[in-house]
Amino acid sequence: MQQQEIHDFLIKYFQSNNCEIVENNSGYFVVQLTIEMDKELMNRPFYWHYLEKTGGEPNPMRVTMITDQMKTPEDLKGENIHFGSPRLHQIFESTKRLASFIRLFENIKPFSGGQYPLFPWLCQNVKVSYKCDRKKDVFISVGLNLITGEILENFHNRILNLHVTPKIPDFSYTLSPLIMPSSGLNRLDTYIRRTFEGDDHSWAEEAVKRWDNDLQLLEHFYEEMEEKNETYFTEKEALRSQYEPKINISVVNGGLFYLTEKAI
Amino acid sequence: MKINITSDTAWGDEFLERINEDGPWANWELFKMAVQIEEHLAIPEFEGLQAPKHLPQLKPLPHQLEAAKQVVENMNGKAILADEVGLGKTIEAGLILKEYMIRGLVKKVLILVPASLVTQWAFEMNTKFHIPAVVQHKSYVWDSCDVIVSSIDTAKREPHRTIVFNQEYDMIIIDEAHKLKNNKTKNYAFAQSLKKKFCLLLTATPIQNKIEEIFHLVSLLKPGHLGNASLFSEKYKGRGTAINEDHHLKELVNTVMIRNRRADTGIEWTKRIVETVIVEFTPSEQALYDAISEFRPDNAVGIGSTFSALTLQREACSSREAVFYTLRNMEKKNENPSQEFLDKLDNLYAKVNEVEQNSKAEKAVELIKKINDKVIIFTEYRATQLYLQWYLKQHGITSVPFRGGFKRGKKDWMKDLFQKHAQVLIATEAGGEGINLQFCHHLINFDLPWNPMRLEQRIGRVHRLGQEEDVRIYNFATQNTVEEHILKLLYEKINLFEKVIGELDDILTKLDISNIEEYLIDVVGDSRSEGEMKIKMDNLSSMIQFAQEMKEGKKHAATGNP
Numbered sequence: 001m002q003q004q005e006i007h008d009f010l011i012k013y014f015q016s017n018n019c020e021i022v023e024n025n026s027g028y029f030v031v032q033l034t035i036e037m038d039k040e041l042m043n044r045p046f047y048w049h050y051l052e053k054t055g056g057e058p059n060p061m062r063v064t065m066i067t068d069q070m071k072t073p074e075d076l077k078g079e080n081i082h083f084g085s086p087r088l089h090q091i092f093e094s095t096k097r098l099a100s101f102i103r104l105f106e107n108i109k110p111f112s113g114g115q116y117p118l119f120p121w122l123c124q125n126v127k128v129s130y131k132c133d134r135k136k137d138v139f140i141s142v143g144l145n146l147i148t149g150e151i152l153e154n155f156h157n158r159i160l161n162l163h164v165t166p167k168i169p170d171f172s173y174t175l176s177p178l179i180m181p182s183s184g185l186n187r188l189d190t191y192i193r194r195t196f197e198g199d200d201h202s203w204a205e206e207a208v209k210r211w212d213n214d215l216q217l218l219e220h221f222y223e224e225m226e227e228k229n230e231t232y233f234t235e236k237e238a239l240r241s242q243y244e245p246k247i248n249i250s251v252v253n254g255g256l257f258y259l260t261e262k263a264i
Numbered sequence: 265m266k267i268n269i270t271s272d273t274a275w276g277d278e279f280l281e282r283i284n285e286d287g288p289w290a291n292w293e294l295f296k297m298a299v300q301i302e303e304h305l306a307i308p309e310f311e312g313l314q315a316p317k318h319l320p321q322l323k324p325l326p327h328q329l330e331a332a333k334q335v336v337e338n339m340n341g342k343a344i345l346a347d348e349v350g351l352g353k354t355i356e357a358g359l360i361l362k363e364y365m366i367r368g369l370v371k372k373v374l375i376l377v378p379a380s381l382v383t384q385w386a387f388e389m390n391t392k393f394h395i396p397a398v399v400q401h402k403s404y405v406w407d408s409c410d411v412i413v414s415s416i417d418t419a420k421r422e423p424h425r426t427i428v429f430n431q432e433y434d435m436i437i438i439d440e441a442h443k444l445k446n447n448k449t450k451n452y453a454f455a456q457s458l459k460k461k462f463c464l465l466l467t468a469t470p471i472q473n474k475i476e477e478i479f480h481l482v483s484l485l486k487p488g489h490l491g492n493a494s495l496f497s498e499k500y501k502g503r504g505t506a507i508n509e510d511h512h513l514k515e516l517v518n519t520v521m522i523r524n525r526r527a528d529t530g531i532e533w534t535k536r537i538v539e540t541v542i543v544e545f546t547p548s549e550q551a552l553y554d555a556i557s558e559f560r561p562d563n564a565v566g567i568g569s570t571f572s573a574l575t576l577q578r579e580a581c582s583s584r585e586a587v588f589y590t591l592r593n594m595e596k597k598n599e600n601p602s603q604e605f606l607d608k609l610d611n612l613y614a615k616v617n618e619v620e621q622n623s624k625a626e627k628a629v630e631l632i633k634k635i636n637d638k639v640i641i642f643t644e645y646r647a648t649q650l651y652l653q654w655y656l657k658q659h660g661i662t663s664v665p666f667r668g669g670f671k672r673g674k675k676d677w678m679k680d681l682f683q684k685h686a687q688v689l690i691a692t693e694a695g696g697e698g699i700n701l702q703f704c705h706h707l708i709n710f711d712l713p714w715n716p717m718r719l720e721q722r723i724g725r726v727h728r729l730g731q732e733e734d735v736r737i738y739n740f741a742t743q744n745t746v747e748e749h750i751l752k753l754l755y756e757k758i759n760l761f762e763k764v765i766g767e768l769d770d771i772l773t774k775l776d777i778s779n780i781e782e783y784l785i786d787v788v789g790d791s792r793s794e795g796e797m798k799i800k801m802d803n804l805s806s807m808i809q810f811a812q813e814m815k816e817g818k819k820h821a822a823t824g825n826p
C-alpha cells in the first residue's frame with residue numbers, strides 16, 4: 001500500500017464512521033473522533049468508565065495522523081502512519097469487525113413505471129490459507145443465487161459497479177429465497193472445499209517430505225535410547241506442528257445482496 | 265493427497281442471527297474497504313519476504329535480508345544465526361519473527377536472552393519491528409502476553425518453569441546460544457525440553473573450543489542432523505579434524521547455520537586503531553611482582569599450582585588490590601596452614617603494603633584526560649575495578665561500574681548513566697557480553713584475557729554496526745611480565761587486534777587446541793626458561809598464521825575458480 005492509498009483509506013474510514021475531518025492536507029490530516037470511534041480506537045476504557053459514573057462532559061479525542069513526513073511541517077505533532085504500523089493494523093481490524101455483515105439492494109430507475117423483482121444472493125468473501133511451515137493465502141469471492149442455486153465466483157468485483165442502497169427501493173420487491181440462508185452457507189462451504197481439494201497440492205507433498213526427513217533424523221538421534229523420554233515426544237510433536245499441511249477457510253465478510261435479474 | 269480442511273462456522277452463525285434480528289448491517293464503503301484490506305494482506309506466495317514492506321522505516325542490510333530469506337525458504341524456520349559480532353543478528357531474528365507473524369504461522373513467542381539484554385531486546389522488537397514484545401517481570405505475564413522476553417535463568421526456575429512448559433510456543437529465540445554448548449548443563453536441558461516449532465539460535469561464536477560444541481548446538485535445533493552423540497564422537501573425537509570430514513561436517517552445518525563475516529558484507533567498517541601502551545613498574549611494584557613470581561603456595565607441583573601462581577602474576581600486573589584479594593582467599597581456604605605458608609603470605613602482604621601507587625592507573629588517568637571523550641576500561645578483576653573507580657574519582661573523572669552479576673535493571677541503568685552522565689565505564693569480563701556501546705569508541709584493555717575470543721567480544725561491544733568513528737584500542741601491558749609476553753609473543757604476532765578476526769575461531773578449531781587458555785598457561789607456566797617459552801609461543805603463533813594462510817589461500821582458489 002502506498003502512502004497516498006493509506007491516506008485516502010484513512011479518510012474514507014473516518015468519514016464512513018461519521019467522524020469530521022477537521023483538516024486534510026496532502027501529508028497529514030486531523031480528525032475529530034466521535035465518542036464511538038474514540039472507544040473503538042483510543043483504548044482508554046477507564047476514562048469512559050469514569051465519565052459514565054460521574055456524568056461528566058464527554059470529550060472525544062482529536063487526532064493528527066501523518067501519512068507523509070516529507071510533506072508535513074516539521075513542528076507538527078502527530079502519529080506517523082505507514083503500512084505495518086500498529087495503528088493502521090488496528091484500523092484494519094476495526095474495519096473488518098465493523099463490516100462483517102451486510103445487506104444491500106440494487107437501486108435502478110424503473111423504466112416503465114412498474115415494479116421489478118430483486119433476486120437474493122448470498123455472498124461470501126473468503127480467505128483460504130495454505131499452511132505448513134510456510135503459508136500462502138488465496139482470496140476468493142463467491143455468490144449463491146438463493147432462488148436458482150447458481151454459484152458465481154469473483155462475485156465482489158461483479159457488484160462493485162452496481163448502484164446499491166441499504167433500504168429497499170420504492171419500485172422494487174424482494175423474492176423470497178427458495179434456499180434458506182443456512183443451507184446456502186453449507187452449499188458455499190462445500191463448493192469452496194471442492195474447489196480447493198482439486199487444486200495443485202505439491203506444496204503439501206513437499207512439506208510432508210521435509211517432515212519425514214526431520215522425523216528420520218529424530219529417530220536416529222534417539223535410536224540408542226530404549227525408553228524414549230519426554231523430550232523425544234515433545235520434539236516429535238513440534239515437527240508435526242511445524243510441517244503438517246492444512247487448509248484453513250476463513251470468512252472475511254459477506255451478506256445478502258438483492259439484485260435485479262440482469263444485474264450480473 | 266488428502267489435506268485437512270477446516271472452516272470457521274462462527275461467521276455463519278452470527279450472520280443467521282443478524283438475519284433474524286434484521287441487522288445491524290455494515291456500511292457499503294467499509295465493506296468494500298475490508299475486502300480491499302484483505303486483498304492487500306493476503307500472502308500471495310510461499311516464497312519471498314513480506315516483512316520489509318511492513319517495515320518501511322527499517323533499512324535492513326542486504327546480508328540481513330538474505331539471511332532472513334534463507335531461514336524462511338530453505339531452513340524451514342530453524343536456524344543458527346552466527347554472524348560475526350556486530351553484524352546485526354538481532355535484526356535478522358526480528359525480520360524472521362516478523363515474517364512468520366505476518367504469515368500467521370507464529371503467535372506465541374519466547375525470546376531467551378542474557379539478563380543484561382532483556383530490556384534492549386524488548387525495546388528493539390517494539391520500536392524497530394512493531395512486535396509487541398513484553399519483558400517478563402511477573403509470573404502472570406507468561407499467560408497474558410504473546411511475545412515474551414526473559415532470561416533463561418529466570419525461565420528455568422520455578423514457578424516460571426512449569427508455566428513456560430504449559431505454553432504452546434510457536435517460536436523460540438535464544439540469544440548468546442554458545443552458552444548452551446555443554447549438554448550437561450541445566451540450561452541446555454531446559455532449552456532441549458522446550459517445544460521448538462520454529463527456533464532461532466543466535467551466537468557470534470558457534471565454536472569456541474571444541475568441535476563437539478557445534479554438535480550440541482545443532483542437536484538442540486535439529487536433533488539427528490549431525491547424527492547421534494555416539495556416532496559423532498566416534499567420527500570426530502580425538503581424530504583431530506581431518507580436512508575431508510571437516511568439509512563434510514561444514515556442509516552439513518551450513519544447511520542449518522548462517523554465518524556472515526564482516527569482510528563479505530561489503531559494508532564499510534570503521535577502522536580499529538591499536539596502540540600498545542607499555543607501562544613500567546615502580547620499584548615497589550616490581551618487588552611485589554618478583555615476590556609473587558617466586559611464590560609457590562605449597563610445595564606441590566602440577567597444573568593447579570601453576571595456574572594459581574600465574575593468576576597471581578597476572579593480578580600483580582593489574583593491581584595490588586587484586587593480588588591481596590586472591591591471597592586472602594587462599595588463606596581462608598587453607599584450613600590447616602603451615603607456619604611456612606603463613607610466613608610466606610605475611611611477606612607478600614608486606615610487599616602489597618609497600619606498593620604506594622599503581623602505574624597503570626596513573627597511565628590510564630593521563631590517557632583518559634587526553635582522550636577527553638567516553639572511554640571503556642576492561643579489567644579481569646573485581647578488585648581492580650573497585651580500585652579504579654575510587655582512583656578515577658580522586659582525579660575528578662566520573663565513572664560507572666559494570667559487571668555480569670548486575671541485575672538486568674541495574675545494567676540498563678549503568679549503561680544509561682554512562683551514556684548520559686559519566687565519562688568512563690569500568691567493566692569486568694563477565695560484563696563484557698551483551699551490552700552495546702557503539703556511542704563510545706575508546707577502549708582500554710587494562711589487563712588482557714588469555715583467550716582471544718574473549719578479547720574479540722570485548723572489542724565487539726563498541727566495534728559494531730552503528731559505530732561511526734574509528735575505534736581506538738589501547739592495550740596496557742607491564743614491561744617484563746607474563747602480560748607483555750602474551751601480548752608481544754602471541755597477540756601482536758597474529759595481528760589479533762587490527763584484523764577482523766571472525767575466522768579465528770575456525771582456525772583454533774582446526775588446530776585442535778581444545779582450550780587455548782589452558783594451553784597458554786602450560787606454555788607460560790611450565791616453560792623452564794624464557795627462551796623455551798618464546799619458542800613455544802613462536803610455534804603457536806606460526807601455527808595460527810599458517811592455518812590462516814591456508815584459509816586465505818583456499819578462499820583465493822575458490823574465487824579464482826568459479
